[in-house]
Amino acid sequence: MPDSKTAFSFEGVHLELGGRPILQDINFAVKRGEFACVIGASGCGKTTLLRLLAGLVKPTSGSVRLGDQTVTAPSREVAVVFQDYSRALLPWRTATGNVSLALEAIGVPPAERADRIAPLLAKVGLTDHAEKYPSQLSGGMQQRLQIARSLAQDPSVLLMDEPFGALDAMTRQSLQDEVLRIASERHATVLFVTHDLEEALYLGDRVIALYSNPGRVARMVDIPLPRPRDQLATREHPEFLRLRRELFTVMEEIHA
Amino acid sequence: MSAVSRIPSPIMGVAGLALVIFIWHLVTTGGMVSKAFLSSPADTLSALQRGIASGELVGQTRATVLRMINGWLLASLVAIALGSLIGISQTARDFLRPTLAFLRSLPASAVIPVAISLVGLGPSMVLGVVVFGSVWPTLLATVQGFATVEQRLRDVAQVLHLSKAAFIWKIGLPNAVPDIVAGMRLSLTVALILSVIGEMLSGQEGLGTAILLAARAFRAPELYAGIALLGLIGLVSSYGLLMAERRIVRWR
Numbered sequence: 001m002p003d004s005k006t007a008f009s010f011e012g013v014h015l016e017l018g019g020r021p022i023l024q025d026i027n028f029a030v031k032r033g034e035f036a037c038v039i040g041a042s043g044c045g046k047t048t049l050l051r052l053l054a055g056l057v058k059p060t061s062g063s064v065r066l067g068d069q070t071v072t073a074p075s076r077e078v079a080v081v082f083q084d085y086s087r088a089l090l091p092w093r094t095a096t097g098n099v100s101l102a103l104e105a106i107g108v109p110p111a112e113r114a115d116r117i118a119p120l121l122a123k124v125g126l127t128d129h130a131e132k133y134p135s136q137l138s139g140g141m142q143q144r145l146q147i148a149r150s151l152a153q154d155p156s157v158l159l160m161d162e163p164f165g166a167l168d169a170m171t172r173q174s175l176q177d178e179v180l181r182i183a184s185e186r187h188a189t190v191l192f193v194t195h196d197l198e199e200a201l202y203l204g205d206r207v208i209a210l211y212s213n214p215g216r217v218a219r220m221v222d223i224p225l226p227r228p229r230d231q232l233a234t235r236e237h238p239e240f241l242r243l244r245r246e247l248f249t250v251m252e253e254i255h256a
Numbered sequence: 257m258s259a260v261s262r263i264p265s266p267i268m269g270v271a272g273l274a275l276v277i278f279i280w281h282l283v284t285t286g287g288m289v290s291k292a293f294l295s296s297p298a299d300t301l302s303a304l305q306r307g308i309a310s311g312e313l314v315g316q317t318r319a320t321v322l323r324m325i326n327g328w329l330l331a332s333l334v335a336i337a338l339g340s341l342i343g344i345s346q347t348a349r350d351f352l353r354p355t356l357a358f359l360r361s362l363p364a365s366a367v368i369p370v371a372i373s374l375v376g377l378g379p380s381m382v383l384g385v386v387v388f389g390s391v392w393p394t395l396l397a398t399v400q401g402f403a404t405v406e407q408r409l410r411d412v413a414q415v416l417h418l419s420k421a422a423f424i425w426k427i428g429l430p431n432a433v434p435d436i437v438a439g440m441r442l443s444l445t446v447a448l449i450l451s452v453i454g455e456m457l458s459g460q461e462g463l464g465t466a467i468l469l470a471a472r473a474f475r476a477p478e479l480y481a482g483i484a485l486l487g488l489i490g491l492v493s494s495y496g497l498l499m500a501e502r503r504i505v506r507w508r
């Protein structure tokens with residue numbers, strides 16, 4: 001049962017799109033400050049789950065709750081980092097301008113914007129690229145920029161949809177650590193979608209695995225690995241290896 | 257080849273123009289065509305010099321250019337405002353696009369008789385026709401520019417709670433700018449053509465009237481001087497807009 005420690009919850013959520021069941025019987029709650037990872041095969045409904053919470057889609061039945069409110073529309077408390085960063089940025093605005101969009105949306109006066117943009121860009125390591133257009137930035141930098149913009153909203157819940165799926169391994173690891181640092185600094189609640197089991201284990205306090213057709217919760221596993229996490233130590237931790245083995249079987253089942 | 261329209265080297269263009277003038281020279285001095293119908297380049301040039309010196313051609317050129325620019329600016333304003341309102345709604349887009357495409361394919365000159373019967377032959381009729389005819393390319397381009405906004409950017413706008421006005425101003429219009437500028441280039445050509453036709457039909461001062469009178473009086477050098485000026489206006493304005501376009505879509 002959700003209580004005051006619940007950041008958001010799915011309560012008996014069913015969703016049909018175009019007459020087809022996409023998600024069925026989704027029930028789970030995520031605590032404030034928790035880092036929850038959703039894994040599942042491609043097309044199983046991970047993005048849709050996230051869009052429900054973002055208020056971009058309404059459930060056919062059941063309810064999605066944010067704190068003690070039912071989600072009926074997007075909320076400023078919830079920021080989204082989309083998978084396709086190149087499409088989610090305004091190509092005609094510089095990095096600064098893209099972060100500014102979120103500030104403009106929440107009504108920050110023009111005179112205060114610069115002072116808020118600079119630390120956000122610094123946080124994601126884009127200070128030297130502040131005046132560049134997205135087309136002049138690498139994929140990793142574009143995704144960092146999208147993260148900076150989502151933080152500008154000052155959200156309490158951060159939704160991330162396979163944000164590093166298209167990035168190379170090194171960039172991916174450094175962004176994973178940046179996201180962990182940012183989430184713990186802000187005590188933000190995170191729902192992080194990925195199809196990469198190891199990424200889910202490395203980042204999460206909990207992993208939620210979904211079945212396909214329709215999307216249902218297959219397994220929920222707590223990840224009691226110590227924090228702060230470390231790319232080498234965490235991934236070699238006996239518990240990490242044990243959980244990987246356990247969830248690997250679940251993943252095989254899911255993909256079957 | 258790059259996707260952005262390349263600005264061609266002026267050398268080739270100048271060479272091509274020189275060749276055309278040379279052939280024109282040969283045709284007229286060789287006596288193949290009567291001088292009453294086609295004057296030589298030299299006669300045309302001296303008519304041009306005379307007209308400029310007397311100030312007559314200058315005034316007519318100014319009148320035509322002003323008519324074209326006023327009509328074009330007014331048309332662009334209407335097109336962008338209307339296009340934004342239509343473009344922001346998927347329903348309005350689906351509903352109106354075929355109609356707009358139909359109206360656009362009506363040659364603006366076909367509307368002139370209607371305009372004459374509605375507002376008579378005055379300057380406002382000419383301006384009205386210029387606006388009506390040149391509004392379509394920019395209007396359709398604006399609607400198109402809104403239609404091509406990435407679904408992801410619509411999601412971003414929703415997540416950020418952007419108002420409709422903010423969506424138009426911060427996402428729809430900037431996304432449409434390349435289309436709008438390209439549409440405005442087409443509109444400018446239409447505006448020039450219609451200004452000239454409008455002048456010819458209404459007798460308002462301008463190059464159109466000047467050309468018509470010169471043709472009726474078989475004053476070929478003046479006729480071709482006027483035509484050369486019209487060509488020059490078209491060339492300069494479309495080149496100017498091409499340069500503006502490159503500056504505006506720098507971010508690509």
Ligand SMILES: Nc1ncnc2c1ncn2[C@@H]1O[C@H](COP(=O)(O)OP(=O)(O)O)[C@@H](O)[C@H]1O
Pocket residue numbers: 017018022040041042043044045046047048049
């Ligand atoms: N707007 C929609 N209309 C109909 N079906 C949709 C829509 N959006 C997604 N789907 C379907 O829902 C299923 C889950 O999609 P999605 O949530 O994107 O999966 P994932 O992110 O796990 O790859 C897919 O089969 C997809 O085709």
Ligand SMILES: [Mg+2]
Pocket residue numbers: 043046047048161162
């Ligand atoms: Mg997805």
